Amino acid sequence: MKKKMLAAVLYAPGDLRYEEIEVSRIGADDVLLKVKAAGNCGSDLQRIMVEGTHTFPCIPGHEFSGEIVEIGHKVDSFKIGDKVTAYPLIPCMRCEWCLQGEYNLCEDYDYLGSRCDGAFAEYVKVPASNLIKLPREVGFEEGAMTDPACVALHGIKRAGGIRIGQSVAILGVGPIGMLACQWAGAMGAGKIIAVDIIEDKLKIAKDLGADVLINA
Template sequence: MRAAVLYENNEIRAEQVEQAACGADEVRIKVMAAGICGSDIHKMQTRWKYPLPAVMGHEFSGVIVEKGADVAHVEVGSRVAGIPLVPCGKCEYCQAGEFSLCEDYRMVGSHFYGAFAENVVMKATNVIDIGDMDFEEGAMLEPLAVAMHGVLGIQPELGDTAVVFGIGTIGILVVQCLQLAGVKDIIAVDISDGKLAEARKFGCRYTINPREDNLAEKVLEYTGGRGADIALECAGSKVTQEQCLRVTKKKGKIGYLGIAYADVLLPEEAFENIFRRELTLKGFWNSYSAPFPGEEWTTSIAFVNQGRIQLKPLISHRYKVEEVGDAFAMILGREEDYNKVMILPQEE
């Protein structure tokens, strides 16, 4: 099969590779669409710690074209999305249904060959039916479930005001989930005016570019001097990770979804806000709960199929498998605005 193979940091080549055999409890999926995740970019550059050569890609959908002898709950021809986390099922967290916290998990696209390829083989328990959903939408269910995991976990209340830091794919999906949860006003924060314009299209009442305006003053202005009920950090920046502590009201809640790629050192005032304002800080990792894969996934599918969450407008670029290197070069070069970058492995 054709695949984009990572040989070492920043070295990706499209070539023919031997496809994996389909085991008794596995299915083979003809990959129709696969998204590039922000974590792929960081891992590919400097943080790859899995076996090489590798095929990345953990956000994907496609059609089952082969199934093992022991697989009964899905059929050849089923349209499915891949669930990339393979929990061990044995640790105390798996036993409690906290699959995101599994102590010995593996991931499609890291430990196993992923979806930047014509097909992928995975456990049949790790697919979920998407019905007639568009394949590109199906490939975005994984990031949507990540956003859903954070919003469900922060427990917004009807009429809340929320600040969302980082208006990339996860940020926009968080915005849509907050709206469905009954949040009254959403304040989008980003240093890209283009992304702030996108936030307004998706219903954010206020937008702030901290390079142009005083962030804390603007949030106070937009919240009647109180600060936000909720702050959700989706940028993975040490700057925004601190800013959350400055804009949240007393007894407010902060949720961290963005990965920290550098030390986060807090100024005294920001740290003091944690206890002087009695803030609640929560971290959100991955997108799973019981029964596996969890309500994050089933709710996401329902809302997309009902037309209540929009995914297609977030796709900014599309590439073939042979062009995966070009896709990463575009992202790393930052010469143009991008949002979700989609890989389409099948020849037209």
């Protein structure tokens, strides 16, 4: 196992350095992933250029996929070579919300790429309980989009879901809206209406299944 790796490390807003650092040591319940693909989220741009990460120095990157190259001795549900993606929020598992399974409300969470080191690096350490195994036919780049795809699906569920044949309007077709277009198609929507003020985004939405484009 390599001891050093290259990573994009954020020291302050606007101060991202590509440098050689130590590879993280894993604990008994963690795995080490060789990062194969990582997305650049809108929140990463904001974090890197404006707001900063929660702690410094920190490696950003929370939507990614990779291959397991090292495994903690208590981990038995995964093995070396598994192709995985990960849920970036690491719940404390102790607070009243975690005990009820409401991990998104955790009062003392960690977060890959913001509160602890993320995936803009050759390797990333992840607790095994945060891993999701990727099917063989899903590529690493597609797998890295699991987190934003879930964000889009969550939005659709909060809006009441989609019934087969129902018309769907998507206001704003940035990356999440584009994923929502694809979910709407996969869920059997009738007419998909994409609304945005950027013509290029509307064109992509059309390729992804939007039937009606509105520039407004």
